[in-house]
Amino acid sequence: MRRFAAFAWTNHRDKILYLVVGGWNTVFQWVCFSVLYYLLQDYLFSSWILVITHVITSINGFLGYRYIVFASRGHPFAEYLKYQLVWLPLFLTNLVVLPLALEYTPLNAYVVQALFGAFGVVAGFIGNKYFAFRKVKSATPASPPEEPSDSG
Numbered sequence: 001m002r003r004f005a006a007f008a009w010t011n012h013r014d015k016i017l018y019l020v021v022g023g024w025n026t027v028f029q030w031v032c033f034s035v036l037y038y039l040l041q042d043y044l045f046s047s048w049i050l051v052i053t054h055v056i057t058s059i060n061g062f063l064g065y066r067y068i069v070f071a072s073r074g075h076p077f078a079e080y081l082k083y084q085l086v087w088l089p090l091f092l093t094n095l096v097v098l099p100l101a102l103e104y105t106p107l108n109a110y111v112v113q114a115l116f117g118a119f120g121v122v123a124g125f126i127g128n129k130y131f132a133f134r135k136v137k138s139a140t141p142a143s144p145p146e147e148p149s150d151s152g
Contacts, residue, residue, distance in 0.1 A: 014069060014129065021064040022121040029057040033113050046102060046109060047095050054091050058084065065128055086127030090120050 009016065033053045040049055062083045066072050072079060094116055101112040 015125070017069040018065070018125050018129075019121075021061075021069050022125065025057065025061040025064055026117040026121055028060055029053060030110075030113055030117055032057050034110055037109050041109075046098050050091070050095055050098060054087075058087060061087075070128070083128065086124060087120075090123055094120075 033049065036049050036052055037046065040052075062080055065083070066076070066079060097116060098109065098112055101107055102109060105112075107115075
């Protein structure tokens with residue numbers, strides 16, 4: 001069992017950490033949304049509650065993915081912008097899905113967000129690993145320019 005755990009950790013460290021941090025972030029997002037929705041549903045549209053939730057929870061997610069999962073050394077502001085570019089399509093989709101699901105399905109907002117959060121962890125992993133926190137390969141030293149030949 002120890003060998004399997006060591007093998008899994010060595011070969012799938014980023015995926016394991018992503019599931020842990022992604023799981024935490026999903027729970028954090030869901031709790032944040034649920035509390036805000038419970039408190040504000042009579043005053044704001046669900047879309048505005050999603051915007052507030054996104055602002056709060058995207059910082060939490062960025063910090064977890066940057067420092068725990070990918071141990072990135074890139075510029076924090078540039079990576080935060082790329083991180084937002086990964087999550088923006090999911091966030092915009094959620095802005096459409098939540099109101100439609102509330103209108104046309106028997107599901108409540110809490111269930112819709114839980115389902116959408118599970119989808120977001122998988123989709124976010126791909127975008128974060130290969131775009132936002134992509135490891136830049138070190139450049140190989142360039143070979144010196146060739147001397148022009150005297151033939152001709």
